[in-house]
Amino acid sequence: MNRIIRLAMPLAALGLVAGCGDSPETLLGKAQGSFGAQDYAAARKQLAAALLKQPENPKLLALMVQTQLQLGDPDGAEGAVTRLQQTGAEIPDLARIKAQIALLRARPQDALALVGNDTTIEGWRIRAEAQLALGNPAKAAEAFENGMAAGDDIALAEAYARFKLTSNDTQGAAAVLQRMVKMAPRSYETLVLTGDLAAARGQTDHAIDAYRKVLEAYPDRVAPMIALANQYDAKGRIDDAQDLVEKAGKLAPDNPDADALKYQLLAEKGEWEKIRLGLQGRESQLEPGSGLQMRYAEALLRLGHAEQARMLFSRAVLVLPGNPYSRMMLGEAQLASGDAESAWATLKQLAASTLARPELLESAEKAARATGAPEAESLAARLEPARLKAAMALVSRGDMAVMHHDWATVRTVYGKLLAQGEDPEVLKRLALAASNLGDARDATGYADRALAVSPNNPDYLYLAGLVRLNGGTDLPGARRLLEAAAAADPRNTVIAQDLERAKAAAG
Template identity: 30%
Template sequence: MNTGNSMSGLRKATVSALLATLLLVGCGGEKPEAMLASAREYLAKHDHKAAAIQLKNALQKNPELAEARFLLGKALLDGSDPTGAEIEFRRALEFKYPADQVTPLLARSMLMRGQADKVIKEFGKAELSSPEARADLQTALGQAYLMQSKPDLAEAAFAAALLAQPGYPSALMGQARMKAGRGDLPGAVALLDVSLEKSPKLYEAWQLKGDLLAAQGDSAGAMVAYRKGLEIKPDNLSAHSAIIRGLLAEGKLDEAVKQLDAMKKVSANHPQTQYLRAMVAYQQKNYPVAREAVLQMLKAAPESPYGLQLAGLIEYELKAYPQAEAYLQKALPRTPELGIARRVLIASYLRDGQPGKAMNVIEPVLDKIDKDSNMLALAGQVFMQNGQVDKAGTYFAKAAALDPKNTGKRTSLAMVNLAKGDSDVAFRDLEQVAAADTGNRADLALIAAHLQRREFDQALKAIASLEKKQPDNPLTHNLRGTALLGKRDMAGARKSFDKAVALNPAYFPAAANLANLDLAEKKPDEARKRFEAVLAKDPKSIQALLALAQMRAKAGGSTEEVASLINKAVTANPTELAPRLALIGLYLGKNEVKSALSAAQDAVAALPDKPEILDAAGRVQQAAGDFNQALATYGKLAALKPDSQLAYLRMAEVEVAAKNKDGARQSLQKALKVKPDSLEAQRGIIMLDLDAGRLTDALTVARDVQKQRPKEAIGYIFEGDAQASKKAWAEAVSAYRAGLKSAPADGGELAPKLHWALLAGGNAGEADKFAETWLKDHPKDGRFRLYLAESASGRKDYAGAARQYRALLETQANNPAVLNNLAWVAGQLKDPKAIEYAEKANKLAPNQPALMDTLATLLVDKGDTARGLDLFKRALETAPQAAAIRLNYAKALIKAGQKNEAKNELEQIAKLGDKFPAQAEVAQLQKGL
């Protein structure tokens, strides 16, 4: 074989790496120096693969060939193999290849591996001789400092690079990145243009310029820059990717396919290529091909959040909802909080009949979606499917208010009209949209609106329309059952709920509705079986497991029994928040702090980055008196959520508990830095200032609130309450009056405060005059009338209280709370209708301990002791911790002559100590036994 002719021919043509390998194998007699020269030529042509093969063959013959080591490192670096490049560069240094050439490239390869710390530690003080080498290394150090979020040191390193070699292109690129990071995108592009004038073949600069132009909305300019970079380095996958993404964004699918074909020729099996192949196939609705491509990508990069997200989207379109869930759950923590992963995961749960899981996913972001109409509408659907109609309607209306002019969202416009009170137009529009829409958003909005307004017949009509579209959707039948419940058609409601669970036995909202009907009919075993049936189909159902735990708790189950049920939910769903929070809450509610601490520690270990878990753990630590640990936990919460005031508000609570009021004020000031109009922080600062006698400081904060919220009452309430705390009644009255003038719509809160301040200041006549005028101008203000009734009752003006309660009944005839209070006041007046009022209250709201207590007391006073005592027993079975009811029961037992039983009840109350304020009366009763 003529080796010279063969190699000469090879150098004149562009050949594949495979062909180069075959030729080299056939020419085993070639010298390392010739292979080295061949490799240099390949590198000059940017054919790093062929160069690498030549260099590896050369090194097989002479492993100590320093230049071959250096050039191989360079070829591997160009081929995106920074690990292999680093190895070869270090070997080149071992064989004494010039440090000026090796060190900057070695630093660059380490940066590609994310080793910024090592670069700074190893090369931060390195001395190189040539200006270009110094500039190159300082540029690498600048990039390392940027990766460490140390902009000042990065700026100094880039300046040192430019000092070593003025106009050094890569250093200018670094400065451009810094300008871009500060938001000066035009300035960054100008620097890049200077860099490209000096080095027009710097493909990285073209790439960055494209990114910056795209960020400014100049997609055409960005595309030109990307293509320039691709001309210089045809195997630059980043440029290929950017061009394909840009074409997809512009809807140029055919051109994207052509660009993808070009990318495949460069690196067909690279994960980035496979990802884009999946994206293109997804856009083409070729979901099987998209699935195959993304699986290839995930083999190489199994933790890629955007690969996992795309895989979830593909499985969703293929209606493989469990697979979609698995991918999206993994992607969720590492993709944008309100990104597509969360949206599709929620939609997937809704389509798969798992609204409870959808609720778990949307709840953490409900406070962040106020400006996102699509997320608000999605929240409306989630609440609707979970049977929370009022909340669903609220979110649909919020979505509508943000996007009323979009003709593609006539649902939103109709909801806006509805909110404005133009109900005829709104409902007509909603009905028309729902009839034309193949989806269910308009139907759900229409149904929610009717149910909120208690227009059950109209709701049933809308549900019938939805059923024509989705006859096999359990939501449809659950909604019908809800409407029928509103009409008191219990049999019809039960039938609809039964239909829903027949379609999907794991559908929790319908099962819960059936369980509630069972409980109302005194069939707790049947109710329990409803949830057990859900678990038979979905053993991990958090809602069903927690519902069983709640049932056991209400039935008087021990803490251990309830905890056991909650722990089943924890074991079945170890990464879910709800069961862990329920377990912590159970133990805290029972004051079993050690158990709560254990549950909190387990929760933090399993979910260390969940704000809700850290918040719960901090509360437990505070309850345990471990204030330092609680502060440390809230410090982690603050680091995790730097844009949230919650951590600082919690810290303030801990500091107050630890009697460090100065520390509490500092924490509240930090909360105000995060949220300058935080009412919670402002209220806390005012309370601390008043406690310390700093009335002027407290009033300054109150007036700041007034400036921030000029059309709200809260600032004037703060000012009035501050003055009232110092018994400055005239000043308090003045503040409350100013509030009523500035925010008349908030009179419901201000009017009672003004009346109270007038009374407290000794102006009873003025107070009566104000009350009369206010009720004349606001005859439907039930809140103020209720305040007047309770205020009169507190002053033992029972006749005045009765007048107000009777007036309330004229508009709220079936309000059990008003009837109950009127019953008690009437009892004090010896009004024979007292029991009648109490009986009606108990009928309207059965099994309510407070209502049962009133009726029982009145019955015993009347002489119907047996029924009265029975009612007391039932009330205490429902609310065993209600010490006030137990005290009334003890008094009734004494009247009935059952002194031993009364003694036992009083002893239970006495054990509560200071937790029950009426211990003096308890002691007096004990003495009389």
């Protein structure tokens, strides 16, 4: 049914708004202009209207194939390819087109087979993205580099820059972006990546300016709307963020990112009843551990439905064993449901961290007092206003340094916090700082100390493996630790990708 809708319905429906009185030649010219301006939705409408009049026009069909690929519609692209083949027209890049369709359908092995030994820029891009989908980042990087050496292509460059960003290589992403600016300074890809790079570096104001420029040039694109809304949220401009999310929701009602951010913003404003009403009919569809599920669970907790919230947070903890938020909220739900013993067992380790936030300390202190735990007094002391303010100021400084990848400051700040006790979260940040500063020995030492405090925590298993992998030391140990982390948190795609890197490195 979906395929029929995509291939047949839009041709008639979209033609009504694309200018039925225009000739196919005029519509083709308009579509070429829209395609060149990267307004692929408009190009599809114009081509659909033209194809109603000339359904076997090979020029129209060839452009429709490329348009559907740009829109990420594999069914639409395949349908246009089939019709183009039926005209008898030669399609010189058919294998590459089919490879792109295979990628869109999450069939990377098929894409690699189709692209074969193609050494065009597009061939290298397909090969790189297929290798990424298969969890082979080293092979992907090699393909990206070969593609970049073959010439200028904005799609390849953007994909490579995003690969760098997801690898936390902001310097490498910036170098690729500089080349993109020379290639196509006003392209959608270049403008968006400018914002994404600033956001990754924690440069919120620069990111806001960049995303605004994107929306000035491409006012109906949903992704930069959501990105800008996230930056407004980071600045505390929740109303501005909500306005953008509402607009994005109208343009793309089924967009999961807009949906998630909508409820996150409602939670930040404490509008729990709106969250409950909006999500209660979807409760059975909410994936455990997802942002929406935890927003809904928190709304139930704040509205007095502690037992139901406890059940939902218990499910979240099962699928996100290393997530401190889900554990903190489970502890709150246990406390609210009258089970102080379970609440203290859940919150005790979290509250021991020097990075613990006031709301966590407050819940932990209540649970400790209710169970008669001696830690209640020390928790109360940490909540003393002057002491709490000084501690949170230092934590905030450390958070900002991590966000800006200012690793020297990270090392200084968390070194001071480590003096307050052997805290695995502090050790984790020190390990990351040392690793990024090229000090593999200290990175491994900090990571191993964090793991010693919490031996079965998948986050610390991952950290201990990662610093070894990045430092090129003890590669068999890196693989063993990452395998243990993947077993403890099997749904974590980041761990899975780095495990593949470790396997390749260890041989």
